[in-house]
Amino acid sequence: MKKLIAAGLLGLYSFAAQALTLPEESRVPGGIALIPLEGLPADKRPSAWYKSNRVMVLSTRDTPLADKAHWVAVAGIPLKAKPSQKQHLRASATSYYFNIEGKEYRAQYLTVKNKRHVNPDPEDIARWRREKAEMVAAFKHWSTPKQPVTQFILPAKGPFSSPFGLKRFFNKQPRNPHSGLDIAAPQGAPIIAPAPGTVVAVGDYFFNGQTVIMDHGNGLTSLYCHMSRTDVKIGDKLNTGDAIGAIGKTGRVTGPHLHWTVSLNNTRVDPLLFVEGK
Ligand SMILES: [Zn+2]
Incomplete structure (x- = not known):
């Protein structure tokens, strides 16, 4: 009897895995807006833009938005977006406006031993500028896989030690x-791909330490950093669960953990909006 129930559940699960699950909507700075693109025809996927970045557009088929529009824009909202300003998204030649609400993120005070990680010298700043350009280029990577990625599993096992969005002070500055989201785990513990994707950057960066960036398609990318080891190279195609590297404490850290960033339309958003049952 138990076996039958398990088989039944598995059957349901594999069916559910086929249908597209939209990320959780949260119209706040650092959140995600789902904008039904009303009035646009079904025959051609429109391209959408928000704050000069290309935005993910998905079919609404088999989603709760199906009777509103054929397409939905899935837009990441910057942490610095102002709730007092109407947000403007463009798709084909049509403008869509939406409001966001304010969100008060908590403050966090950290003390790091390496003073250059708080007040970098000019050489460090020049290095960080080059690295930032490399990372932004990776965040802007655009690809269109056959099966869009809209959900993640967690890339590491461990408690969430710092949530996304905290206002930060290092040595009181x-x-x-x-x-991103910090997951605390012991040095050397595995970090896995939380969804299928391609490796688009591997580096050893000033603040982030050993870092990997994956492109999941349609403007959705993810970054893993402070690693003790990276197991991948640029161009590697990973499936969910494949090894990326190991937990470490490289770069600006107070101890071993994974810092996991999720970026949508070159905008860093709360990773947990993509994780079901977190
Ligand atoms: Zn972090």
């Missing part, structure tokens, strides 16, 4: 907000 204000710095950029936390652009």
Whole structure:
């Protein structure tokens, strides 16, 4: 009897895995807006743009938005977006406007031993600028896989030690907000691909340490950093569960953990919006 139930559940699960699950909507800075592209024809996938970045567009077939429009834009909202300003998204020649709400992220105070990680010298800054350009190019990578990726599993096992969006102070000095989710895990523990994708950057960066960036298609990319080891190279095609590298404490850290960034339309958003049952 138990076996039958398990088989039944598995059957349901594999059916569910075929249908497209949209990420969770959260119209706040650092969140995601799902904008039904009303009035656009079904025969051609429109291209959409938001704040000069190309935006993911999915078919609404088999989704709760199917009776509103044929297509939905899935747009990442920047942490610095202002709730007082109407947001403007363009698809084909049509403008779509939407509002966002404010979100108050908590502050976090960290102390790091390497003072250059708080006040980099001019050489460090020049290096970081080059590395940032390399990372932004990876975040802007555009590809269109047959099966769009809209869901992630967690890339490492462990407690969430710092959520996305925290306002950050290093050695009491204000710095950029936390652009990802931290998962605490022991040095050397595995980091896996949370969805299919292609490796588009591998580097050893000033702040991020050993880093890998994956492209999942339609403007969705993900970054893994502070690793002790990377197991992949640029161009590798990974499936869910494939090894990326190992947990470490390289770059600007207070201890071993994975920093996991998820980027949509070159905009860093809360990774957990893509994780079901987190
Ligand atoms: Zn982090």
